[in-house]
Amino acid sequence: MDDDPWPALWHAVTAWYAAHRRDLPWREPGTSPWAVLVSEVMLQQTPVARVEPVWRAWMRRWPTPAAFAAAGHDEVLRAWGTLGYPRRALRLHGTAVAVVERHGGEVPRDREALLDLPGVGGYTAAAVRAFAFGERDTVLDTNVRRVLTRLLDGLPLPPPSLSRAEERRASDLLPPGPADSALWNIGLMELGALVCTARSPRCEACPVAERCAWRAAGYPPDPYADRRRAQAWEGTDRQVRGRLMAALREATEPLPLEALPAWHDEAQRARALTGLVADGLVAVTGSPARYRLPGR
DNA sequence: AACCCGTGGCG
DNA sequence: TCGCCAAGGGT
Missing domain, CATH: 1.10.10 (Arc Repressor Mutant, subunit A)
Structure with a gap:
């Protein structure tokens, strides 16, 4: 019964997502591509709980790229508040200006055009394409990397740097249809955020625990632990x-x-x-x- | 490739 | 308490 395991895996993850997904505001139907892009930039290295109230106020104040492009850097930085990495706020402003000047005020759907925007890298471009436009693309963030590494490699955490091989594998795993692939992407992300977490995974709540290589191997430790030394903070x-x-x-x-x-x-x-x-x-x-x- | 870039909360 | 981590990107 396991000669074709991927469809079963896709179904397990997407069904779990349908039942357990959080109702985040940027996931509501009708959310504009610009609003999705704003959420993705804010979410870069910043937890959902801190982004949510800022995003709500932000989109109420500047609903469109044109509205935001007209704002001054001072008010942008004050609205950004304590989200951290304030250079992201200025890059987002640069992206709004570029969207107005180069794309008629509409967020582009093309991958290369998205990557040309300041503050938009591989993850964010794929996320916008998948979640805002329903395109079939490989969304590979820290959650997805961790889930796939545990599930398929039997290791607790992905390698410190993202490799082409890892991207290739994630791409190969993508369901064929755009709608299914978008659900698979967001399902893996949500699974990583809520169940297959970095600190204390809740394997008893995991829809694919029976297929997990890390679990089957008895939860071996992280072979890259010595290379993850956190950057110093105090006095920097x-x-x-x-x-x-x-x-x-x-x-x-x-x-x-x-x-x-x-x-x-x-x-x-x-x-x-x-x-x-x-x-x-x-x-x-x-x-x-x-x-x-x-x-x- | 390695390093830089904020902030706050949790185990 | 404190190290670790959070929907990364730029250089």
Whole structure:
């Protein structure tokens, strides 16, 4: 009965998804491709729970690429708030401008056109094509990678970097039809987010536990563990940048250097500030210099 | 390829 | 408590 296992696997995952999917706002019927794109960018490395309220307010304020393209960088960065990685907000703005200028205000469906947009990489392009346009494409995010690695390789976590072989396999697994493939993609993602989680997988609730190679092998440990060493955080430039950006989001007028958050290493604070200016996240005005969020 | 880029919550 | 992790992308 297992001479053709893939259809059974597809069905198990998509049926589970139909029964257990979360009602996330960007999944509601009628959500525009632009709204889907905005959600995908916000969700890059940021949990659903923190994205949801920001996304709702965002789409109410700027429903279309044209509306958002007309916003200033300062209001964009304040609306982005504490989602993190604020360069994403500026890239999203650049994407809105590009969509207006190059695509008549409509999010393109073409993969290459999507990849040309700032802040849109392989994952986001595939997600927009699959979830906004119903195209058949391979959506390979951290959830899907983890589920497939456990299910098929018998390892707890995927390799640190995404390989062509991994992409090829995921592509080969895709159901033939566009509608089925989109459901398979979102089903795998949701399974990874709710059941096959990184920390404490709930295998008793998994629709494909009986087929899982990691489970069958007795949950062997992660062979790449030594290569996953988390990037240092305490005392990094990133931490300083975060402090500076938080202060500038709150400020109602430009701040002189001495009014910016203190830091034990003044040279590092200056370097971080220079970096923020170079990234377009901070603007300098006047003499002596004062700092604020950039305008348009 | 390796490193950089925020923030908050959970086990 | 604290390390790890979260719908990645750019360089």
